[in-house]
Amino acid sequence: MASELEAGRGWIVATTCAVVALLGVAVAVRGIEGAPRVEPFDRPTEADAIREPLQFLGRGAALRIAELGPRISAESQTAWRAAYRAPFDLKDCPQTAEWLVTPAGQRLERLLGDLRRGTREDALAALALVFQLARATEWKPGLLAKTQHAEKLAGFAQDWLRAWSERAASEPVLAEPALATVLAYGLWMKRVSQPRPIGRRDEAYDRALAFLQSILRDGSGRPTALYEALRARHPGVVSGFEGGRDALDAFEAAALQLFPELNGECP
Amino acid sequence: MSFATRMRLAVKQLLASCVLIALGGLLLGVQVDSSGALVGTGFAPLCIGLVVVLAAVLFSSWREAPVPRDLLTALSATSGFLGLVFVVAGVLAPGGGWMFFELLLLVVVLSRAATRNAFLSRGAIVLLVCMLLFRLWISYQGSRHEWQLMSLEVPILSSLPFEFLAPVQSVSLGEFSPRELGFPPAGLSFTPSLALWTVGFALCIVGLAWRARAALEHENDRVHEAIHELPPTLATLVERVLPEAQWPELGLHGLSERALRKRIEELVVARIASRRELDRALHSRALLGSTNPGGFAGELYRALTDSAPDVPSSTDTP
Structure with missing residues (x-):
């Protein structure tokens, strides 16, 4: 009997050593440090990636818009060449919705749809055109509370975010433009929901809030990557959004800080 | 097994x-x-x-x-x-x-x-x-x-x-x-x-x-192993005197090999001694005194039992 036990001593020692090692590892793993979060816009990009993509959405977009031409996908090239200059060549500040029903406006609207369904460069080009349209047309509701113009721009932003917000949050090229679009959407919907200084259209406000919730929180209420990026870049906006008061105020303020010329009147 | x-x-x-x-x-x-x-x-x-x-x-x-x-x-x-x-x-x-x-x-x-x-x-x-x-x-x-x-x-x-x-x-x-x-x-x-x-x-x-x-089973096995170093009849007797269910309470677990044997020895000696004490008490005439009804009949009963010689117990060995 004793000899049987002695014979098994080898594996007892081996298992004991394994358990001791495992216990040591169980203690040691507690010291693994987590790497700090790196936002998509802080990650290194490929050598031929578009630099400073936010410039395509700013006032100087006209200077760089031609850079996007060669990067547009082949299917959209013809439509791009035919329509991309239209918002940059706009004169006399037409009203947004009115201009969009003109042949040039319709061509642009079709192009925006094509670009939204294309590559990430196409998506960036679509945003550049929407922001330029917002700068070159009038969409301020005014005393008569004409909200259809801002609603049209908010609709373009919403369509783009619906298609791209999830992917854009992890794309170094699209992350910042996506955040800017979220802010601009908040600004435009603020004008739609509150066209005059007093009073609010709850239907539009609730619609805007529901859409923002859908892109900033997942199905179980946890923050999405876009939310995390927004929190890193514009913490005040997230606080305002979670604050329970007029959530769109924070979006409006941040959008106007980023794009002061987006006031609904042509500069 | x-x-x-x-x-x-x-x-x-x-x-x-x-x-x-x-x-x-x-x-x-x-x-x-x-x-x-x-x-x-x-x-x-x-x-x-x-x-x-x-x-x-x-x-x-x-x-x-x-x-x-x-x-x-x-x-x-x-x-x-x-x-x-x-x-x-x-x-x-x-x-x-x-x-x-x-x-x-x-x-x-x-x-x-x-x-x-x-x-x-x-x-x-x-x-x-x-x-x-x-x-x-x-x-x-x-x-x-x-x-x-x-x-x-x-x-x-x-x-x-x-x-x-x-x-x-x-x-x-x-x-x-x-x-x-x-x-x-x-x-x-x-x-x-x-x-x-x-x-x-x-x-x-x-x-x-x-x-x-x-761990309980392992300790019980150790005690069992120590007891079964004795001749089989004696080992069985010891296991009846010290039932396995009582081993943890009796402090048999966690002892070194030598201390375990000494402890078993102490416990067996103490338990057998107390068993003998009990047997002796059960067979003693003094126990009959507790059945004395008292009074007239009791006095006669006491006179008879006090004068009778002790009945040797079946467990007493010469």
Whole structure:
């Protein structure tokens, strides 16, 4: 009997050593440090990636818009060449919705749809055109509370975010433009929901809030990557959004800080 | 099944339970951040768990605790202690005012359980499960960037449609911060972390319970082995005098080989001596005195029994 036990001593020692090692590892793993979060816009990009993509959405977009031409996908090239200059060549500040029903406006609207369904460069080009349209047309509701113009721009932003917000949050090229679009959407919907200084259209406000919730929180209420990026870049906006008061105020303020010329009147 | 096979089975069970405890501790020691990387849960909860279990052991150590004798019992004792530390560290909400309440409760419950020679009583397991659920709940809240236990709406006020009342329409209970919870810098990925912690907790609890049973069986096998060094008839007699169910209470567990034999010897001598004492008392005439009815008949009865010679007991040997 004793000899049987002695014979098994080898594996007892081996298992004991394994358990001791495992216990040591169980203690040691507690010291693994987590790497700090790196936002998509802080990650290194490929050598031929578009630099400073936010410039395509700013006032100087006209200077760089031609850079996007060669990067547009082949299917959209013809439509791009035919329509991309239209918002940059706009004169006399037409009203947004009115201009969009003109042949040039319709061509642009079709192009925006094509670009939204294309590559990430196409998506960036679509945003550049929407922001330029917002700068070159009038969409301020005014005393008569004409909200259809801002609603049209908010609709373009919403369509783009619906298609791209999830992917854009992890794309170094699209992350910042996506955040800017979220802010601009908040600004435009603020004008739609509150066209005059007093009073609010709850239907539009609730619609805007529901859409923002859908892109900033997942199905179980946890923050999405876009939310995390927004929190890193514009913490005040997230606080305002979670604050329970007029959530769109924070979006409006941040959008106007980023794009002061987006006031609904042509500069 | 031969005795050696049975003993090796107990050893195998002891080792397997230690492996379960170590694996459970490993899973309880990590969490998954939002980028999918494994991050440690930190040494602070482990140290707090260590203090709690040590305090529980010290408060209950008025009993003589068995000392490990060999590699296997040393491993078993270490695994048992560390397993409990892992479990306590895994269920503690590492921060907030509630942690001190949790610590106090755990020390009391574990000390009481330890005095009954079983750290994992049913009550202790229920308490640990409740604490794990509490920790998972606050981690879930934290993963949603909601840094409070819950938000309660104030009756009447919350139904008024005035935005300026928003700050007083609800009350936040139990606020905490990601730093207090030891969240990874990149944020906690709740679902995989939940899976790791619950599986780790279950492995530790199962391992601890299994280890306790296997250790008991292993010690019983050792006592059995010592008794069966005697001739078979004598060994059977000793096992009848010292029933196996009483071995832990008789202090036969955890003794060295020499001390175990001396203890068995002492117990057998004491028990047989008391048995003889009892037999002698049962066969003594003095016991008949208790049946004396008294009075006239009793006096006659006493006269007869006092004058009669002692009846030799069948158990008395010349």
